[in-house]
Amino acid sequence: GQQLNQSPQSMFIQEGEDVSMNCTSSSIFNTWLWYKQDPGEGPVLLIALYKAGELTSNGRLTAQFGITRKDSFLNISASIPSDVGIYFCAGDLNFGNEKLTFGTGTRLTIIP
């Protein structure tokens, strides 16, 4: 099935650094969501975006809904050890809360 393209695939950063990642699609999505997944667990919802151009924050996390509706961005400021994990973007083609199409993931590792 279709998957959204995320970049970078992996990131190695030091604690305290800021992180940026993005997600692109060939299709227009009406909703973008960002999830974080720890090993052996299900994805946990971080941020949901509903409007083109929207910028939404959740603590140290900020996400943006691209104005073309074909992309989204996630920034993490002042990274801490618990930020380690895999970050997935997901898009919903409809407003109607139906199936999500997920990205390929960005793996974040913090170097001691």
Place this chain on the structure above:
Amino acid sequence: DTGVSQDPRHKITKRGQNVTFRCDPISEHNRLYWYRQTLGQGPEFLTYFQNEAQLEKSRLLSDRFSAERPKGSFSTLEIQRTEQGDSAMYLCASSVAGGSAEQFFGPGTRLTVL
């Protein structure tokens, strides 16, 4: 606040056996989704229910896969005659119909087919 729960968390089976997984959604959520996640990939949609009605099942991987939600509460996903390629994490999510697109996931069931 009870989240989505899944049972079992891990299942090891031999090729050819049938397996069944259970998902209990968040209590006030009337939509329930099943996804499959293979190593190194994002979750892939399989099917979803609104109450007891299965609204889309075209993405179920083959006729060996079936899902039910008989009373509109918990759901089961069955895989018949398992194959090694069925080894994956099976994730369940729930949401409120007509509301936001936010889906909340359970911890998943990890299936290993030997």
